[in-house]
Amino acid sequence: MRQTFDETTDPSFGAKHLPLLRAEMAKQGLDGFLIPHEDEHQNEYLPDANERLAWATGFTGSAGAAVVFQDRASMFTDGRYTVQVKAQTDPALFERRDLNDVAAYLETAAKGAVIGYDPRLHSPDALVALKAAAQKAGAELRAVDANPLDLAWGADRPAQPTAPVVPHEDVHSGESHASKRARIGKAVADAGADAVVLTAPMSIAWLFNVRGGDVIRSPLPIGQAILAADGKARLFLDPVKVTNALPAWLGDDVRIEATEQLPAALDGLSGQKVMIDPSLSSAWYFDRLDAAGATVVRAMDPCAIPRAAKNAVEIEGSRQAHIRDGAALSRFLHWVDTVVQETLPDEREVVEALERFREETGALKDLSFDTIAGAGPNGALPHYKPVGASIRKVEKGSLLLVDGGGQYLDGTTDVTRTMAVGEPSEDQRHKFTLVLKAHIAMATIRFPAGTSGMALDAITRAPMWAAGLDYDHGTGHGVGSYLGVHEGPQRIAKWGTSQPLLEGMILSNEPGYYREGHWGIRIETLQVVTPAEVPEGGERPMHGFEQLTFAPIDRKLIAVEMLTPGERAYVDAYHAETLAKVGPLMDGEALDWLKRACAPL
Incomplete structure (x- = not known):
């Protein structure tokens, strides 16, 4: 039976699979091998066939890496997966380390070693630090032609996904793919290039107005494309995925070719200036283009900004998706405030x-990511997922944090609510209200056009900093339009990016507080960048945020006396808008509950 991977992947995988991997490494003369979580397309969520890290270690989180030597191995994850990595990997086989420490680890652990890596799985940008670390260690970082892990996996490896690639109608996209190809082609020409190689599934989906089902939790087709400056394109897909409707949808200016023809197509770019993104495309493409005699133009994927800055149709679609999703979430919140208070289910039952x-x-169409439900201490782990023995039952006197979202044809949602189970303590109300004040600061901010998310992050955190508190994750990430729930290049974080927040970009607003071993708090809504009114006497164009997510905030957790009049007015206005937009989709006891939940403070 071919393996599949889920949240309960067996922690004995390491004991079963590491010897097979090490045998293949030895055949290639490798002392060590790098296993990233990312696949050939730098996906965050992977098809089973590309779950190499899970096969080797048992760990199925969306961020991680491993370094396997002949006599030892290390597993690298971030703080989101502290519980999950313990449940899914064998500590006798894997030393556990922080994901940011891979390069530092190689400096000390790889002295004089030959370390293999698959150039199809690492971007050139990601390899910079690894190569520098290997050089300091006197080690050789060697690209392999045949991935030893894939060879060790052998016949048990799942087949690559073959979900049909289908049109994404203009009624949802708001712009024809011909129009998109023309303007992206112009951007390529303006950058001094003859063509661009696109390998990111989100860019393929956006540019050609298609969607697929190759990647879990994201409606993405796996493929590649070469777009010429004149807007004509070659799209490389597994022929099994090409539906009868697809050629007619794409038209005569898009040639559909089998994936196997891609290497020859890259070789055919000899003598041309070819744009490619060193953060999104794997090193293999750069090596192939260099060998072919093409001039590589390293630049941001030209689809990234147009994709992130949504048009009017996409924004309206997101509004409607959030109203629909908000009604579902409000029914759930009613269930939590009534049934859960008495039955005290476990986290898996909450997720279901x-x-x-x-x-x-x-x-x-799908969830936008695996639902997070953290009861009590598990809520203090920002990206905890109910796994195995870590699953807890909801308890009186504690908090329940639930973070989830949906994929709809007209939009992608992501929302977090924290709810009291039983009567909350004064301390819980105090910390929740500080998080709420931070959330309101971001929701109501006005900022000059051209401002980056990094510049806004401190303003959000200010109410918490004033109380001597903080949170270790970013304040906001970009969100796609029936695409990925995590979309760049926009973000709001201390360590963010210089990318300005442009009109039409959708971002999350999700400050939090986490008391390890006790409970966690996060309030998250999605919002879209819009022009803001410039007050009389103002001199510069301004931007602000329109709220997209509508679902009640738990009134039992709000210490009203801590809110300023302006903050209190915001909460009342937000709840009034929630009732007006979501209420018409509800009825019966759930609607009566919503009216109470949205009453003025």
């Missing part, structure tokens, strides 16, 4: 309930 309410909309 929320997913059931979303499915009942009849419009859900």
Whole structure:
């Protein structure tokens, strides 16, 4: 039976699979091998066939890496997966380290060693630090032609996904793919290039107005494309995925070719200036283009900014998706405030309930990520997922943090609510209200056009900093339009990016507080960048945020006396808008509950 991977992947995988991997490494003369989580397309969420890190270690989180030597191995994850990595990997086989320390680890652990890596799985940008570390260690970082892990996996490896690639109608995209190809082609020409190689599934989906099902939790088709400056394109797909409708949808200016023809197509770019993104495309493409005699133009994927800055149709679609999703979430919150308070289910039952309410909309295509439900201490782990022995039951006197979202044809949602179980303590109300004040600061901010998310982050954190508190994750990430729930280049974080927040970009607003071993708090909504009114006497164009997510905030957790009049007015206005937009989709006891939950403070 071919393996599949889920949140309960067996921690004995390491004991079973490391010897097979090490045998293949020895055949290639390798002392060590790098295993990133990312696949050939730098995906965050992977098809089973590309879950190499899970096969080797048992760990199925969306961020991680491993370094395997002949006599030892190390597993690298970030703080989101502290519990999950312990549940899924064998500590006798893997030393556990922080994901940011891979390069530093190589400096000390790889002295004089030959370390293999698959150039198809690492971007040139990601390899810079690894190569520098290997050089300091006197080690050789060697690109392999045949991935030893793939050879060790052998016949048990799942087949590559073959989900059909289908049109994404203009009624949802708001712009024809011909128009997109023309303007992206012009951007390529303006950059002094003859063509661009696109390998990111999100760019393929956006540019050609298609969607697929190759990547879990994201409606993405796996493929590649070469777009010429004149707007004509070659799209490389597994022929099995090409539906009868696709050629007619794409038209005569897009040639569909089999994936196997890509290497020859890259070789055919000899003598041309070829744009490619060193942060999104793997090193293999750069090596191939260099060998072919093409001049590589390293630049940001030209689809990235147009994709992130949504048009009017996409924004309206997101509004409607969030209203629909908000009604499902509000039914869930009603269930939490009534049934859960008495039955005290476990976290898996909470997850299943929320997913059931979303499915009942009849419009859900998929979740936008695996639902997070943290009861009590598990809520203090920002990206905890109910796994194995870590699953807890909801308890009176504690908090329940739930973070989830849906994929709909007209938009992608992501929302977090924290709810009291039983009567909350004064301390819980105090910390929750500080997080709420931070959330309101971001929701109501006005900022000059051209401002980056990094510049806004401190303003959000100010209410928490004033109390001597902080949170270790970013304040906001970009979100796609029936695409990935994590979309760059926009973000709001201390360590963010210089990318300005442009009109039409959708971002999350999700400050939090986490008391290890006790409970966690996060309030998250999605918002879109819009022009803001410039007050009389103002001299510069301004931007602000329109709220997209509508679902009640737990009134029991709000210490009203801590809110300023302006903050209190914001909460009342937000709840009034929630009732007006979501209420018409609800009825019965759930609607009565919503009216109470949205009453003025």
